[in-house]
Amino acid sequence: MPVAETSKAAHTFDSRLATLAHLLKLGAARRNEVEADYLSHRLAPDMLPLGTQIVFTCNQPRNFVLWVTGKESADLNPRVETLAVAEQHIADTRTxxxxxxxxxxxxxARKHLELGADLYADLTGREYLEDFLLPNFYFHLVTTYAILRNLGLPVGKRDYMLHLLPKVQERAS
Incomplete structure (x- = not known):
């Protein structure tokens, strides 16, 4: 396993959290036009609301750092009632x-993952990162993006792929 693996994962999480902050900023600019309580909006009745999607996006990199430093997982409160709280969660996670x-x-080397009252998984470190943390992170990030799109907010793929913008170049004519 490359010794820079923790650094690479931290950079990936951080750049995508910057995207999340960007998406929320775009959404905040128009949220009053959409609905006052847009943090409670869901894609489907059985899905979690926007505020919780933001928290769950933050929980993955938070638990990554806690794990690599030998600490127990500690999820954020899933209830988010204000945009300021959501933005603070992102800022704190990036810090x-x-x-x-x-x-x-x-x-x-290993991660014992509790999955509910009667379920668990014993994973290698790489499996925990690649098969649990990153897929969950992207799931909740994409769901946040989709909720904002569903609300009619002006976010597009360029906003979601923000991490690539520094590498985009204009072709010389």
């Missing part, structure tokens, strides 16, 4: 990640 952006550590 937590900042200490690992240049970390040269290896991933821990």
């Amino acid at each position: 937590l990640l900042a200490s690992h952006l240049s970390a040269e550590g290896e991933l821990p």
Whole structure:
């Protein structure tokens, strides 16, 4: 396993959290036009609301940092009632990640993952990162994006792929 694995994961999480903050900023600019309580909007009745999607997006990198530093997972409160709280969760998570952006550590070898009252999974460190944390992170990030789109807010693929913009170049004529 490459020794820069923790740094690479931290950079990925951080750049996508910047995208999440960008999406919320675009949404906040028009939220009053859409509905006053847009953080409670859902894509489907059995899906979690926008505020909770934001929290769950933040929980994955938070738990990544806690895991690589030998601490227990600690999820944020899933109830988010204001945009300021959602934005603070993102900022706090990015601050937590900042200490690992240049970390040269290896991933821990194992992760015991509790999945409810009667379920668990014992995973390698790579499996925990690649098969649990990252897929959950992207699921909740994409769901946040989809909810904002569903509300009619002006977000597009360019906003979602924000991390690539520094690499985009104009072709010389």
